[in-house]
């Protein structure tokens with residue numbers, strides 16, 4: 001490789017090292033890390049330079065925490081003045097081999113609401129301050145224990161409701177997404193180095209054959225970005241659940257379908273049309289995929305104020321649906337406005353009440369026949385839902401799935417690369433190409449947090465609960 005190119009790579013690679021490599025605030029934080037409420041045990045965590053000193057002040061046992069070897073725990077008591085608060089197990093993890101990368105103390109106490117609060121109070125009295133939401137994980141990020149995508153995976157892992165969502169979060173926590181971004185970044189850095197070398201050493205800019213080579217490498221980078229962008233749908237579904245809206249005329253059996261899919265009687269079912277007034281939302285786990293099912297008010301002309309408000313809600317839900325489940329009663333005539341050949345890609349038409357004789361209107365209509373009483377046809381419905389989701393790029397075997405923030409950064413990175421490609425094509429001076437490539441690099445670095453702004457960080461960690 002050209003020497004100047006080598007030099008440029010190392011310089012460029014150094015450009016985006018986090019500006020904040022020093023210890024993030026020397027203060028020591030404490031929080032209850034287990035959920036509020038009664039449990040057999042609860043955990044209070046303390047992290048920071050003073051964590052072990054704080055523990056020494058409040059722990060009574062055979063040894064002082066400052067004498068424990070790292071990664072060991074001992075039985076003892078937490079005291080406030082002369083008063084014993086609780087018998088606990090106290091564990092010490094010394095920096096940098098801890099979750100936060102700082103000295104970390106974990107106190108497992110009895111899980112009563114008051115006991116736990118008093119243990120935390122003792123920590124605060126001994127010099128710690130109350131942690132903000134996500135502050136433990138934020139410190140792990142600032143101390144280089146994980147990149148931003150891994151910190152986000154911690155939230156995903158806690159919130160995961162299905163196996164697939166959990167697996168995806170776990171892979172991201174292991175750094176799979178960070179690695180993919182890293183590979184793209186390395187190629188971009190090398191490309192940029194070549195362009196910079198052309199700026200330094202060439203009078204007349206980039207030669208046509210050189211331009212073609214640069215273009216080919218840039219195209220490969222753009223392709224990788226597009227492939228990653230295509231996982232956004234899958235990420236959205238695994239994190240938020242797929243929004244499936246059950247809609248159709250009154251009395252068709254929409255609430256019955258919701259109850260069947262849920263496996264319990266969630267919504268009121270009655271022979272009276274207009275039973276459901278409000279939208280009802282529940283999440284089911286359909287073969288590993290979280291589905292948010294919405295039961296809605298039946299569509300019909302109505303003079304009733306409340307029912308009209310319900311119908312307006314139905315229409316709003318339809319607008320934001322990922323999947324439409326249209327339920328119709330096949331024992332009655334086709335409703336006005338029903339169209340079999342709608343262009344709606346995401347609709348599944350269900351002819352319910354297959355136990356009753358079919359009205360001639362429905363003859364030759366291609367739709368799934370189901371019965372919400374005998375559950376006939378419901379497995380076929382599940383297959384149809386999975387098939388529709390697969391059209392939305394859902395590839396359960398691929399663990400990496402980006403979130404909305406990653407998508408925004410990647411889109412900007414891709415746009416910059418597109419601009420750079422145009423500039424190469426137009427044979428403009430290499431300076432112009434370099435500007436766009438640098439912008440792409442910056443956008444990529446926002447994903448992993450190598451170029452983080454305080455704003456991104458604050459918004460991200462605010463989603464955590466306190467104690468994480």
Ligand SMILES: Nc1nc2c(ncn2[C@@H]2O[C@H](COP(=O)(O)OP(=O)(O)OP(=O)(O)O)[C@@H](O)[C@H]2O)c(=O)[nH]1
Pocket residue numbers: 249250251252253254255256257268269270271272273274275276277296297298299352353354355356370371372373374
């Ligand atoms: N025979 C038969 N009756 C059904 C079936 N599914 C639902 N029903 C009946 O149809 C009636 C209406 O069912 P619901 O589930 O309340 O219908 P809905 O579409 O939610 O109605 P609205 O909330 O009023 O819009 C009830 O009496 C159900 O017992 C079915 O598959 N076969």
Ligand SMILES: [Mg+2]
Pocket residue numbers: 254255256267268275276295296298
């Ligand atoms: Mg209903």
